[in-house]
Structures are given as C-alpha cells and as structure tokens.
Amino acid sequence: MKQETTVETKNLALKYLIREPKVKTDKRKGIILLHGVGSNEKDLFGLAEHLPDDFYIISARGPFTLGAERYAWYNVDFSTGKPVYDAKQEEVSREIISTFIGQIKQQYLLDDVYLGGFSQGAIMSYSIGLTQPKSLRGIVALSGRLLPEIQPLVKKSDDLSKLSVFVAHGTQDRTLGIAYAREAKTYLKELGVNLTYTEYENAHQISESVLKDLRDWMTRQDSAQP
Template sequence: MSNLHYIVREPKIKTEQTPLLILLHGYGSNEQDLFSFAEELPEEFLIVSAQAPLSMGFGGFAWYSINFDDINGKFSDIKEAKESIHKIAIFIDEIQAKYQTNPDKTFLLGFSQGAILSYSLSFFYPNKVQYVIALSGYINKELLRTEMPSNIKTEYYCSHGTVDQVLPVAWARESKPFLDNLGLKNEYSEYNFGHGVAPQNFFSVKNWLVKNL
C-alpha cells in the first residue's frame, strides 16, 4: 500500500479506455495546488492529485526533505526521495486497478519537486507511465539508476521559467540533451516567468495532453 492521500476529478467524457493523469505537487504545497488546473484540462481524463507523505505543518507537504548546513549548503535527502518514488509507483498501480484506467495512457505531471521525481520514476520504473510532464523541475543525477534502461518508450514535455529563482533554468536546460542522448522523444520550452506556471505554459501543456490522448 502506498498510503498516499489523494483527490479525484472523474472524467466528464466517459470512454471504455479512460486515460489517467496523476499530479505531483511541489515542495511545501499539497494536493489542492495543481488540482486547481483540473477543471481546465481535457474532459476525458481521470485526474488524480496525490499528497506527498512528509508533513511540514501548516498544510504543507514534501516528497523529500531539503536540508541546509554550513558545509554542504542546500541538499536533498536522496533516501527519502527514493522512498517517495517507490510509493508513487505503487500508488499508480493502485489507482489504475481501482479505476480500471487505460494502462497505455498514463500521464504523470509534476511541478518542481514533483517534476524531479516524475523524471526519476520514469527511469527507475520504465514504461510505468507513457507520458511525463515536468514543470519547473530538472533531472537530478543523484536520482538515476546506475545503468539506464534501454527500453524506455516514455515521452516528455519539459518547461521552465527563465527567471526562476528557486531552481535555476540552467539546470532544466540539461534535460533535453540528456533525453536526446537516450533517444527519448521530448519537447522543451521556456517562458519569461518565475517558479510557477505561466498562462502560455499552461495552454501549451493542455495542447500537448490533447495531442497525446
């Protein structure tokens, strides 16, 4: 059991093979954050927004801790991150089984910390999801397999703000050459925005989702 709390938007257009869109929020947020987009997304989707397991108090949650010290500066708790990746993988299986969604149309959308884990999950669990939308995140090299699998078919949509002061755009710019080197289909775009989702970015995401339904 993943034991992750979640909220759901049922599909407004019923099909025999319902596509699944899972949302992973960023550090210090909660399952309500990205869910605010749900009503504007394609009506065919079952949309599930998961809440991270680590409580930060005051309604905030994290997928893994971000620590600070005088020697290492800012650093991520890699052990916790890997534990969350495993929980998310189990969670995807649970949701697919419970709602009988199309196993070939599973989309994983993550913002910031959620985007970092979305990338990593697609490498640790090849083809568990067919589509990854990584918003304002990057590929953390500490969250990669020792040997990358060669059978990944997942497609990626990646975007970042050029004036992001939380996660530098330079980190995000490494994602496309990394994915290109693996021969993985991907789109990368930037917006004159900070650490968030610009309106143009949202419409681009929506169009990408519709294209891949």
C-alpha cells in the first residue's frame, strides 16, 4: 500500500502534508488539520500515527508568515491579557480554507471531511464548520475558542444538527482559559450539534488522553451518522 508523506501543492489554495489511508474502505474519509499560531503544517502532521488508519490525514500551512517556518491563520496580540486578533486576516483565512476544503474533496474524491485544529486552528475550525456545516462531517476543536463575531453568521439548520463536534480543553490552560471551552459548550448545545465535550487536567497542549479520545471518536463516526 502506497503511503504519501510529502509536501503537496498541486496548485491548491494551501500547502499541506498528507498521509493516505493505510486501510482502504468504501467510504473515503479525511481530516484536515490546522496548526496553532507560530507553527506550521509539520506540527499536527505528527498526530497522523495516532489517528484512524482509514482516514486521509491532511495537515495544512497557514497563509500568513510570521518568521522562518512560522505561520498563522491571522495575527493575534495577547499583550492586554486577552486575545486581540486581525479580523480581516481571519476572514481571508476562512475564505482560503473553505476553498481548500473543496479542492481536497475533489483531489482525493472524499465522501466525508472533518476539519480540526489546535488553538488558532481550532478557532478557524469552529468558524468554518459552524457557518458552512454542509461542507463538513464534523469539527475537532482542541484548546480553542469561538469568536463572538462569528456567532451572528451561524444559522440553525438541519445541516448543523447533523454536524459532529469534538471539543477537548485543559482546565490548566493559561493561554486560552477553560472558560472559553465552557462558553462554547453552552453555545454548541443550543445549536443542537452532536457534541462530544471533555475537559482534561492539561495546560495548552494535546495530551495522550486527548489523542486516544479523539481517535475513538473518529472511529465511531460512521455508526453515529444519522
């Protein structure tokens, strides 16, 4: 079985790394992973070996360069104690990622696509998944938050009720506090999505416990599909 782990461009909207499935199934499934601010596509690609073997694992690079091998989906300033972000860059990234999702579906003939990420990548996953639920099967939000400015763009619909959402957050997170996750939990329940929410005794990180629960959740999704 051929397994690709090379940087792909293919004239798509974002640069990315891909691991093709080790196990082929009738349904072609993929998860697109979005890194945190100041990181790159190699970071979350390291999770590939911890995720189900029948998924395409695609790890994308943010479009804004912060430095050598450091990228972002938008610039953010924490100097006030609360994150202040560049709303225009966030909007641009949302459009680019949305285009990329469509391109990836077509490139690899995927039936189901999940969008997930860590920190800023989780924020982008929330924003795109909740405003464009028809384009995705599910959202994975690891140590992220919901942008309040996105909420007016979210419309309750049958597509939202079919969306599966996995949220993991550390109670010791000092970068994006647990309050953000709890606020998101309340909001997601009101929207009626299929929510799996877990808190961990973690800081701002992805632990082995999170990875195990994420893998189990991804494995269950076919049977959970309405």
